[in-house]
Amino acid sequence: MTGQLIAAAVLLVVIAWLAACAEAGLARTTRFRAAEAVRSGRRGAAKLMAVAEDPTRYLNVALLLRVACEMAAGVVVTYACVRAFDTTGEALAIAIGVMVLVSYVAVGVSPRTIGAQHPVNTATAAAYVLLPLARVMGPVPQLLILLGNALTPGKGFRKGPFASEAELRALVDLAEKESLIEDEERRMVHSVFELGDTLVREVMVPRTDLVVIERFKTIRQALTLALRSGFSRIPVTGENEDDIVGIVYLKDLVRKTHISRDAEAELVSTAMRPATFVPDTKNAGDLLREMQQERNHVAVVIDEYGGTAGIVTIEDILEEIVGEITDEYDRELPPVEELGEDRYRVTARLDIGDLGELYGLRLDDEDVETVGGLLAKCLGRVPIAGATAELPLPDDGPHPDLAALRLTAESPAGRRNRIVTVLVEPVRHLDKDEPDA
Secondary structure: OHHHHHHHHHHHHHHHHHHHHHHHHHHOOOHHHHHHHHHOOOOOHHHHHHHHHOHHHHHHHHHHHHHHHHHHHHHHHHHHHHHHOOOHHHHHHHHHHHHHHHHHHHHHHHHHHHHHHOHHHHHHHHHHHHHHHHHHHOOHHHHHHHHHHHHOOOOOOOOOOOOOHHHHHHHHHHHHHOOOOOHHHHHHHHHHHHHOOOEHHHOOEEHHHOOOEEOOOEHHHHHHHHHHHOOOEEEEEOOOOOOEEEEEEHHHHHHHHHHOHHHHHOEHHHOOEOOOEEEOOOEHHHHHHHHHHHOOOEEEEEOOOOOEEEEEEHHHHHHHHHOOOOOOOOOOOOOEEEEEOOEEEEEOOOEHHHHHHHOOOOOOOOOOOEHHHHHHHHHOOOOOOOOEEEEEOOOOOOOOOEEEEEEEEOOEEOOOOEEOEEEEEEEEHHHHHOOOO
């Protein structure tokens, strides 16, 4: 009798092993793979395609079969142990130990590894059994899934158990390893998942980097600023930089001046469009959908105190998915380029300490760390191409003949038209005394 019970338990474990193989194989078999099998004339491809057309139904059947056989095997092993041993406690301990080992190795690890390594072959073999079994079981698996979902916290009923985000990411990584997708595509899929956890303040252009224009400036001044800065959309401010009253578009300025040259003298407020305001805690994915629906490309970001934190464009959000968007003018630049006569072209991100070393000076500033930040501080605004400022130097320094360092912002580059390089020139006391030409 005990031998018959053991044989029944082994048979149930084998069936559970096969059901677990089917689960793993079906989870990794897509309609595309099934269609490829049909085109290649693989045996059983038609049955595989039928399963791939409704994968949730057949996954539920395989799941029910595995759970039923695994539970039945546990009961049979427990009954056999109770009959074979004198004490109930000893019998239960042995039965639990045996079933934990069998369930983990024979049902948990081994079949899932095989199903993952040979998904199409496994799913094709499973289709021969699952198709007739699903007809026999009818709606039973689906009803059990609905019952389980009704007891699960959450809204609504679902067709079956869904993979978690971590499992979906793992499947994407597996697809890349099997050369089904490119590495760049894998990164984009991961970026889509991460966009759901990204806040607007993480992708916006901060206020310190904004090029703005006051509402009392003229359209001609706005045109000049747009052409010099390279920006086609410029925020319009009222009383201060926290008071953004609208957005002016370059094409609107050009259209007004094209219709009438006298429009150049009009105020920029006559050509601006209303601004859209969003909190800095808004989800970037939600904002992207709203921008698509409203056909809006730029929004003003507001912080928790009601002040302007920055602006965000649809391109800023898309960069979180596809990566940095560059143009044909972007190129890798050396941090320092010597031009002769103590003149240097440096990158805007160069540390001010490194700039000081070029002239044997010690430059320290508690507010800024880079040359670009130093230029912005000297100007009192965001630098644009051609902007020049002078950094005064102490008379008792290592170079008493130097009165200042002249910093000139050069042409912007990249999608955000940021100043990339700064021209640094020494200003000597003799030059300082000369009148401007």
